[in-house]
Amino acid sequence: MVITISATLLLGIIIFLLWRFGYQRLWPGIATALFGFSIASTGAAPGITHTLESISGWVSSL
Template sequence: MALTVSLVVFAGIIVLILLRTGYLRLWPAFAAVLFGFTLASTGIAPAITNGISSVAGWISSFG
């Protein structure tokens, strides 16, 4: 049975774990989130989305 989890949820869980364990501090995490939102509004956002989709498709081909 294949379970599909959104990449956003997966990344959020990873960030939360890193924050709770102390490997990532609050302000650098906040800066990374702001960078992500800023990057999403640029012209390179479709290329990043296509790259993530192709990597996800490549990974799912193994299953």
């Protein structure tokens, strides 16, 4: 049985758990999220997406 999960959902769960258990504070988390949204509209977004897809393909082949 193969289970697929979106990278966005996985990262969201990880961030929530870090915030819940005190390893991530609220304001730095908000600043990081806003930085992510702003970088998504730049020319770096395709390179980041390609890198994440490559890593995802590599992990799924294990």
